[in-house]
Amino acid sequence: MYFSSRFLCFLGLVYVALAQSTNQAGYNPRIGPSNANCTRQNYQLEITSNNTVFQNVDNNANTTYITKLLQTFASLPMNFSQEYEQPTKQPLSRNYSISGTLCIPMNGQVKNTSHVQYLIHGIGFDSSYWDFAVNDTDEYSYISAAAAAGYSTFRYDTLGTGLSEHPNDTYNVVQASTDLAIATKLLNMLKEGEIGGQQFNKVIGVGHSYGSVQVQALSATVPHMLDAVLLQGFSMNATGLTSGAYSTATEVFPDRFNKSGFPSTYLTTLARQTQQLNFWFFPYYSDAAFDHNRKTEQPVTQGVLFTQMGLMQNATNFTGPVHVVTAANDWPFCFNDCYAVPESSTYNSIPEYVQELYPMTSNFSVYIPDNTGHAVNAHYSAPYVYQEMLEFVSNVFGA
């Protein structure tokens, strides 16, 4: 047991070093903060998902065509479906290589070995969003804050990001249905003892942005598998979502993404300005945090951008507590003002509407940190926000 775990850890390190030397995708090679015992591993997952089938699309389209599709999608959704999507979904079976990292508080500080937070990152990041290591410090690391409080975490790079596989079909393969099926499979493996040799019998799903969309969908489709959900950077009002100015990753970051590995429809934010617009609220973050994000920014496929919101659904059977943490100045999910509800609304903020997806929840709560943009974990407020999040976590896991 001791040797096999150490061995896996060792393999993880070797894999990282090798990948880094090819300067491949610009992920952060760090496995975890100093107060957590982290093990990184590649999981080969056999997945069947019921996927949207696209037509009249091209994985290697030029930026003119990519933008044309976005324009139609954002303004004329019915036309978009007619022109670019087949009427019914089709099952797709395929194997995926996914990199996941389990972190357990160091030196026996774990409160309960069978409890875990299941962390799913959003668009533009890989799983290092949860261990956001500006200048290689632990200050912005949620993993570190969680470990200090005695809680274990499992995070993974979603398909097409970080050390996980990046398939070349960016519409029919790398899309939301596949992502949800992968998220379901890994959750099942946590419960079954197939990750870290430990059965986790209490799991809190924690997401950021598109990761929250997936956690929300899990609470609707497999409600019995999650004890609580914490949705960061999320609401049901995605007014600002399509303003992204996303462009071909191999053109924006030619040193990090090469054309043989990433077709043109793997996209990143075009420039620092567009990244700022979507993810940041100036001046409440450091230049170092912004630079770190830009250096490690990860791509998203156009297929994911078009299918992500289709996952959101009524979690009619979910009875656990739900906590939404969305920054006051979140752009994609609040359009820079989370209090901008219609005058007639019975709610005080946009994130409060999320309770309409949870008719059976035992407790619904919202936290709106001030002076913070969409990339919550990267702003100055992160350490304080983490304490609030961990209070919720502690209430769920019990003393």
Ligand SMILES: *[C@@H]1O[C@H](CO)[C@@H](O)[C@H](O)[C@H]1NC(C)=O
């Ligand atoms: C981009 O692709 C479209 C569709 O294939 C084509 O009509 C157009 O001429 C191309 N534009 C450029 C600049 O290559």
Ligand SMILES: *[C@@H]1O[C@H](CO)[C@@H](O)[C@H](O)[C@H]1NC(C)=O
């Ligand atoms: C959208 O679809 C409608 C109905 O099919 C059609 O009349 C209209 O011209 C389309 N609009 C565009 C911009 O393609």
Ligand SMILES: *[C@@H]1O[C@H](CO)[C@@H](O)[C@H](O)[C@H]1NC(C)=O
């Ligand atoms: C896939 O989705 C379609 C709807 O688009 C549905 O009719 C079909 O039953 C689903 N198939 C499976 C295997 O779930």
Ligand SMILES: *[C@@H]1O[C@H](CO)[C@@H](O)[C@H](O)[C@H]1NC(C)=O
């Ligand atoms: C997945 O990989 C396993 C082992 O290599 C193989 O037996 C199986 O056929 C693969 N499944 C699919 C759907 O390709």
Ligand SMILES: *[C@@H]1O[C@H](CO)[C@@H](O)[C@H](O)[C@H]1NC(C)=O
């Ligand atoms: C780290 O985890 C391994 C494997 O579970 C364990 O043997 C080791 O004692 C842990 N180290 C520390 C410092 O907690």
Ligand SMILES: *[C@@H]1O[C@H](CO)[C@@H](O)[C@H](O)[C@H]1NC(C)=O
């Ligand atoms: C850990 O939590 C489980 C419930 O999830 C409980 O049954 C068990 O007693 C706890 N273990 C310890 C050591 O507190």
Ligand SMILES: *[C@@H]1O[C@H](CO)[C@@H](O)[C@H](O)[C@H]1NC(C)=O
């Ligand atoms: C991070 O490193 C940069 C460059 O090495 C330095 O200018 C900056 O002050 C550091 N920031 C923090 C928060 O340590």
Ligand SMILES: *[C@@H]1O[C@H](CO)[C@@H](O)[C@H](O)[C@H]1NC(C)=O
């Ligand atoms: C895409 O990847 C598949 C394997 O996943 C391979 O069979 C196919 O040749 C690739 N297509 C292109 C255009 O590279």
Ligand SMILES: *[C@@H]1O[C@H](CO)[C@@H](O)[C@H](O)[C@H]1NC(C)=O
């Ligand atoms: C929700 O509960 C109802 C009634 O028990 C059941 O029929 C349905 O399958 C459940 N849905 C899910 C997604 O578990």
Ligand SMILES: *[C@@H]1O[C@H](CO)[C@@H](O)[C@H](O)[C@H]1NC(C)=O
């Ligand atoms: C480009 O990516 C491919 C596929 O991931 C890899 O095999 C190749 O070595 C990379 N080439 C360069 C120059 O980095």
Ligand SMILES: *[C@@H]1O[C@H](CO)[C@@H](O)[C@H](O)[C@H]1NC(C)=O
């Ligand atoms: C959705 O967000 C927009 C932009 O902030 C706002 O004007 C509108 O009132 C919001 N709608 C609801 C139902 O919250």
Ligand SMILES: *[C@@H]1O[C@H](CO)[C@@H](O)[C@H](O)[C@H]1NC(C)=O
């Ligand atoms: C979710 O389902 C409940 C119970 O069926 C219903 O009252 C509620 O209006 C639904 N919410 C949405 C947003 O559809």
